Amino acid sequence: MTSERPPLASESPIANADQLIVVSSQNWDATVGEMHRFERHGTLWQEIGHGTPVSLGRSGTAWGLGLHAMPQPGPQKVEGDGRSPAGVFTLTGAFGYGPTGHTLMPYEAMDASDWCMDVPQSPYYNRIVDARDIGEAAVIGSTEPMRLDLHRDGDIRYALGLVVAHNPQAIPNKGSCIFMHLWRQASEATSGCTAMDEEAMQTLFAWLDPARNPVLLVLPEAEYARLRSSWRLPRLELLQ
Numbered sequence: 001m002t003s004e005r006p007p008l009a010s011e012s013p014i015a016n017a018d019q020l021i022v023v024s025s026q027n028w029d030a031t032v033g034e035m036h037r038f039e040r041h042g043t044l045w046q047e048i049g050h051g052t053p054v055s056l057g058r059s060g061t062a063w064g065l066g067l068h069a070m071p072q073p074g075p076q077k078v079e080g081d082g083r084s085p086a087g088v089f090t091l092t093g094a095f096g097y098g099p100t101g102h103t104l105m106p107y108e109a110m111d112a113s114d115w116c117m118d119v120p121q122s123p124y125y126n127r128i129v130d131a132r133d134i135g136e137a138a139v140i141g142s143t144e145p146m147r148l149d150l151h152r153d154g155d156i157r158y159a160l161g162l163v164v165a166h167n168p169q170a171i172p173n174k175g176s177c178i179f180m181h182l183w184r185q186a187s188e189a190t191s192g193c194t195a196m197d198e199e200a201m202q203t204l205f206a207w208l209d210p211a212r213n214p215v216l217l218v219l220p221e222a223e224y225a226r227l228r229s230s231w232r233l234p235r236l237e238l239l240q
Contacts, residue, residue, distance in 0.1 A: 012232045013067040013088035019214035020045065021091075021204070023194055024236060027220050028075055029060040031189040035196065037207065038234050045234030048207070052200045057084040058189035061218060064089070065167045065174055068231075074223065077166075077175045077192075079120055084192050085178055086223065089216045090165040094205060095128075097149060097159045103205035110158065112151070116144035116177035126167055126176035144177045157181050160201045162208075164193075164216055180204070180216070194218065
């Protein structure tokens with residue numbers, strides 16, 4: 001996970017982005033939301049395509065650690081709370097089961113030995129590691145094999161995914177292994193990620209360009225309205 005400089009309170013956390021993914025939910029406890037894509041043209045944001053449904057954490061959302069200034073009012077993300085991190089986050093790369101991802105994003109093909117470490121006491125906390133490199137003992141306790149299909153009877157959820165740079169400093173118990181990934185069925189809640197159907201993910205893979213500094217923004221509707229002016233967020237036309 002990459003390290004990010006904490007922003008000043010006066011800064012917009014999307015100031016350097018030219019591609020923006022917005023995930024909006026009705027409230028902090030909502031387990032579903034809408035995803036919208038925007039591109040910056042000069043000083044204006046233009047929506048690309050149309051909104052699409054996504055699933056969120058089984059307990060809703062809570063403020064995570066990313067590009068936005070903290071603290072913010074509302075629930076705060078902790079390890080194992082079942083909430084998707086709210087805020088603004090860099091997307092650091094893509095991953096999947098196949099050898100290539102057909103995307104401009106840095107792509108890593110996962111193997112049965114790849115794990116994301118969600119054990120707060122681990123020196124590898126909040127990192128994707130290969131047990132062949134660090135030893136099988138080092139991944140004991142992790143609940144996040146990156147080849148879910150091989151470890152959990154054909155599970156498709158990580159067949160295509162994006163790494164969300166939440167908690168880039170890997171602060172213990174502040175949350176780990178946050179991804180955008182596939183869902184097994186519509187509206188199925190996640191453990192703290194953002195999930196969608198394969199068509200929506202393929203659209204993201206084809207659209208995202210690391211040269212345009214893409215970021216993910218996740219907020220309940222009321223928080224989006226509160227921060228829209230100060231963060232200079234685009235107007236959001238919800239389907240709901």
